[in-house]
Amino acid sequence: MFAVSSIRELARRCGVSVATVSRVFNTPEVVSQQTRQLVLGMAAEIGYLPNESARTLATKKSNMVGLVWDTDHRRPGWRHPFLQDILVALKGALSAHGLHLLMLAPDPGAGPGDPRRFLRAVQRHNVDGVVIIDNGSRDPAVLALADAEVPCVALDLRFTGPTCTYITSDNAGGGRLAAAHLIERGHRHIATITGPAGNWPAAQRLAGFREALTEAGIPLADGDVVTGDFYLDSGHAAMTRLLERDPRPTAVFAAGDEMAVGAIKAIREAGLRVPDDVAVIGFDDIEVAALVPPGLTTVTQDKTGFGTAAAESLMAMLAGTATPPEPTTLPTTLILRGST
Amino acid sequence: MFAVSSIRELARRCGVSVATVSRVFNTPEVVSQQTRQLVLGMAAEIGYLPNESARTLATKKSNMVGLVWDTDHRRPGWRHPFLQDILVALKGALSAHGLHLLMLAPDPGAGPGDPRRFLRAVQRHNVDGVVIIDNGSRDPAVLALADAEVPCVALDLRFTGPTCTYITSDNAGGGRLAAAHLIERGHRHIATITGPAGNWPAAQRLAGFREALTEAGIPLADGDVVTGDFYLDSGHAAMTRLLERDPRPTAVFAAGDEMAVGAIKAIREAGLRVPDDVAVIGFDDIEVAALVPPGLTTVTQDKTGFGTAAAESLMAMLAGTATPPEPTTLPTTLILRGST
DNA sequence: CTGAAAGCGCTTACAG
DNA sequence: CTGAAAGCGCTTACAG
Structure with a gap:
């Protein structure tokens, strides 16, 4: 051309x-x-x-980092709440070091469930390292990367090993923040809609939330903890169940904004008001949070921080340190809006 | 490793x-x-x-297609309404042909405004073709790709040339759909919030809308056409101005969902009801559309279609056809929700 | 149907 | 500070 x-x-x-x-x-x-x-x-x-190909051939370094994000062939519809923010930050931070991002598709030579389907792509292209955006499932194809000792940094996934580290938000701290805020607002009967069993960030959010409640001497009945799957409908269903409780909780902490929006919907459909009858606080601070009336109070994650921290950790590993960098925990903060 | x-x-x-x-x-x-x-x-x-590097060196084909999306260094905060859907579809369609996606960062050797900053990255990496996700601005760095005769397919950007084609929605048809729907609902005084001057999809949406109104014998006063920038606040501001009109329009077509959500907000703040006092219809069908009460009626775009059509057009060009494939126009359809 | 050989565009000891 | 040469792992005419 x-x-x-x-x-x-x-x-x-x-x-x-x-x-x-x-x-x-x-x-x-x-x-x-x-x-x-x-x-x-x-x-x-x-x-x-x-010419980068010639360079790669001679040096075995490609100046490309692989991005693995859509890992689970059984969950094609899965959407990350703030993928775009992460990508922008990651791309910017990497390119400052002359690195490009290669979106890794499963290697065509491998079947859909083949645990080597990403590793093969990594090997073929001499990718220097990999960033993994987890979708909440434990995909063997992701673990295969760690086993092969590819430098990896995972997002929101506890991922350790001789060439692995990870970035996560202070989910426990965020859960505590949510509880403290509701308590301060005077609530004494607080429910929570948590994430799927086995989801690590969700578990941490719940743990922090529970801790703060306990410290304040406020009980959390088993019936006030309902599980969702992070999507809207599950929040709606969970809230519907919570509204049937007697007495009814006066506030609810949802472990994700989408579920919080679903909860608000359910509350309204029951003829109740937010926050007067039931206050709602979410987690993530996605775009909708500001848009849905009355405005969702939520715990925000440092979206850009995920990208920049991932780039930094990766750079450290590529520089060839003996041990991988410590995991990074990004601070979470409270965003006040109308729903509490 | x-x-x-x-x-x-x-x-x-x-x-x-x-x-x-x-x-x-x-x-x-x-x-x-x-x-x-x-x-x-x-x-x-x-x-x-x-080894792909060795292969690329020998054949001059890298099996990588570049992705250029965040092109304008002067608009870093710009967000695409459905980037993730496009990426998933594009990645899937390309990988079926053994192609990988390389996210093109501006070449570090070029300054921020250098028109060759993407072309340089393309050349270095022997990228076979490029997909351009436009951000609404005419970036010279994007045009430089066309001039260099790199096979390009642009999304929502009129991009022609010996090695260029593009994919777009039937924006005019969508505008017509919106008008027809409001007319059918009995509205006779319909306003519109359009996109920035010079924005091609916005202009098409307005043209189709205007056409349908004219055909139905319904006038569109200049004062009933207000310009926004696709973001929420501009929709809010535009609606606020429209509500000051006397008589007030009974319905409004916003050229983007975010602006539509802003409009709904303004209507409510004015103490009016949606859709009883003012009906609102949007464009895009982004995630929020379903979440914001009372549910946003909107014109949906075929998000996955962008990705698959782009992959197909690119494949055709890479196969070495004499002329680039014709531009693709994706159909738009109406999604009925509570706001009309 | 198969092999020997040149070449793709770079990097990097090794000499000087 | 610089050059000649080997080598990185492939592909592809050219012979056979």
Whole structure:
């Protein structure tokens, strides 16, 4: 589609060897000021750009990091609440280090359930490291990456190993924040809609929430803990059940904003008001939170932080430290809106 | 991080030449059934995977398509209404053809406003083609790709040229749909909140809307057309102005769902009801549309269609057709909810 | 149907 | 500070 001149062409025009040209781009401090300028000038003039494939072949480093996000072939409809924010931040932070993001599709040579389907893609493309955006399931294909000792950083997934680390929000702290806020608002009977059993962030949110309640001497009955799946409908269903309780809770903490919106819907459909009859607080601070009346009070996650922290952890591992960086915990904060 | 065996190793173990191994993977029909089986079996046994960098170097085809989406350095906060749906569909459709998606960051060697900042990344990585997700601005760095004759397919951006085509929704048809629906509901004074001047999809939506009104003999006063920027606040501001009109419109068509949600907010704040006092219809069918009470009636776009159509058009161009495929227009349909 | 050989565009010890 | 040369792992005419 266009002609790009090669290192040989550039070397010829400058009257130097290709080795020298290569050094100008890789170890400039080792070549004389004079030839460096000459080469750089000519490179700009003829529009020379080093060919990454050739570079990768020679060095075994591709300057590409793989992105694995949509890992579970059994859950195709799954949507991340703030994928776009993460991608923007991650892309920006990586490109500052000259790294590009390759979205890893399952290798076509592997079947849908093949645990090597991502690893194969990683190997073929010489990807330097991988960022994993978990979807809440434990996919063996993700674990296979760790086993192969690919540098990995996972988001919201407890992922450790000789070449693995992870980034997560302070979910327990966020749960505590939610409880403290409702308590401060005077509530003494508080229910919660939690995430699926086995979901780690959900468990942490619940743990922090429970802790703060206990510390305040407020009981949490088993019947006031209902499980959802993070989607709207489950929040609606859970709230419907909670409204049947007698006495009825005066406030509810949902472990995700979508479920919180579903809860608000159920409360309204029951002819009750938010926050007067039942207050609602969510988790995530997704876009809808600000849009749905009366405005959802929620615990916000540092969305951009996920991207930048992931890039930093990965950079550290690529720099070849002996041990992987410690997991990063991003702070959570309270956002007050109309629902509490 | 792991050892992957090379084609030489595989050839040695099979007692054939590397050329033969290469043919097994690239032109299997040309090698004898017998040696084919032998090679394939051994390949599986030792876990051989062809190295893509070496392949790219030899063939000048990388099996990677670039994704350019966040093109404008002056609008960092811009968010696409349904990026994730597009990405999932695009990734899936491309991987079926063995193609991977490389998210193109601006080349570090180029300045923020450099029109070659994406082209450079494309050249370095030997990207086979590019998908452009427009953000509504005309970025010279995007045009530079067309000038370089890189196979390009743009989304929602009129992008033509010897190696370019585009995918778009039937925006005019959608505008007509919206008008027809409101007319059918009995409205005779209908206003609209349109997108920024110069925005092509917005202009089309307005054109279709206007056409349908004209055909029905319903006038559209200049004062009933207010401009927004697709974000919530602009919809709110626009609606506030429309409510000051005398007589007040009984319905409004917003060229984007976020603006529609802003409009609903403004209507409520004015003490009026949706849809009884003012009906609202939006465009896009984003996630919030279903969540915000009373449910937003809207014109939906075929989000998955963008991804699959883009992949198909790109595949056609990569197959080396003489002329680029015709632009694709995706149908739009009406989704009825509570706001009309 | 198969092999030997050149070549893709780079990097990197090794000499000087 | 610089160059000649080998090598990274593949593909592809060219012979046979």
